[in-house]
Amino acid sequence: MQFTTNEDSSEEVIWSLILNNLTSNLSTEASAATSSFYRTEDGIECSVRKKMEI
Secondary structure, X not given: OOOOOOOOOOHHHHXXXXXXXXXXXXXXXXXXEEEEEEEEOOEEEEEEEEOOOO
16 A cells, blocks of 8 residues: 655554555554554555564
């Protein structure tokens, strides 16, 4: 997925946009704590990962 946001958007705002673009099933499984954000020449990329199961 790809979307545009303000350059000064926080990770929380970006994470919210990611969750809004996922299906409801995937958005409940995604975890900000286990996912990773990367700065690239194009902006920010995120490797979305599932919640850790205990």
